[in-house]
Amino acid sequence: MLTHFFVTGTDSRVGKTIVSRALLQAMSAQGKIVLGYKPIATGSQELADGVRNKDAVTLQKSSSISYPLAKITPFALSDEDIFTSELPLDLFDQITAGLQFMRLEADTVVVEGCDGWRTLITPAQSYSEWVVQSQMPVVLVVGIQEGCVSQALMAAQSIIADGVCLLGWVANRINPCLAHYGETIAAIRQNIEAPLLGEIPYLPRAESREMAKFLDLSPLVGQSSLAKAATNNK
Structure with a gap:
């Protein structure tokens, strides 16, 4: 069983939080106790009762346990640029330490x-170094828009080259007017060995919807064994 994994994207604003919500809901429907964790979040707001981040709120509402926002996102940054x-x-x-506590x-734990x-x-350190150090398997979110095929392939290649397991990828249709949607999905599937876990259609207010129905997590059963084996070989 996957105890935790990391959700990354081909870029910013491609729907990582929405996909994380879908993953949490899908695993919860399987009877699992799930928690969303976004250690670092940008674009947070200073309010009278403290700092609030909308992504952390979405993860909180999508989790099995009502966790404090300060635990879900310990570093809620107001600046848009990390x-x-x-x-x-x-x-x-x-x-x-925060992740280990959540795992108990x-x-x-879905780590966004x-x-x-x-x-x-x-200037010299990337966020992905933490994922590599932790040997966390990864789910890639591909924002389906112009230029996304090359973005998806480069991101997948980078993840695999860094030595972590790419569990699969999720297509999120962020541009509803994109022509050749089916061909775009087919091109990515043909060139990424990791399985397609689902396709999220363009939806208004997706952060408040039931999203599990758009995912198929059955490929993760076999992939989780690969991720465990890769970790044990390190």
């Missing part, structure tokens, strides 16, 4: 990333 924000030197240790509470796979948190 690279320009000041983060502690022991950032990886802190977010690892849940069967599976920030922006794309190569997002920098310092």
Whole structure:
């Protein structure tokens, strides 16, 4: 069983939170206790009762346990650019501790990333380094729009080259007017060995909808064994 995995995207604003919601709902429907975790989030707001991040709120509402927002997103940044924000030197240790605590509470923790796979948190350090250190398997979210085929292939190649297991990918139709949608999906499927786990249609207010029906998690059964074997071989 997958105890935790990381959700990354081909870019920012491709629907990682919506896909994370769908994953949480789908696993919850299988009887699992699930928690969403977004260690670092940008675009947070300073309110009278504290810092609030809309992605963290979506994850909170999609989880089996009503976790405090401060635990779901310990680093809720107001700046839209993670690279320009000041983060502690022991950032990886802190977010690892948060993940380990959540794993004690849940069967599976869905860890949502920030922006794309190569997002920098310092001039010389990427967020993906933490995922590699933790040997977390990855689900890739592909925002279906112009240019997404090359973005998807480059992201998948980078993930695999970094030595972590690519569990699968999810297509999120963020451009409802895109021509040749079916051909685009077929081209990505042909060139990424990891399975397609689902297709999310263009939906208004998707963060408040039931999303599990758009996913098929059956391929993850075999993939989770591969991820475990890869981790054990490190």
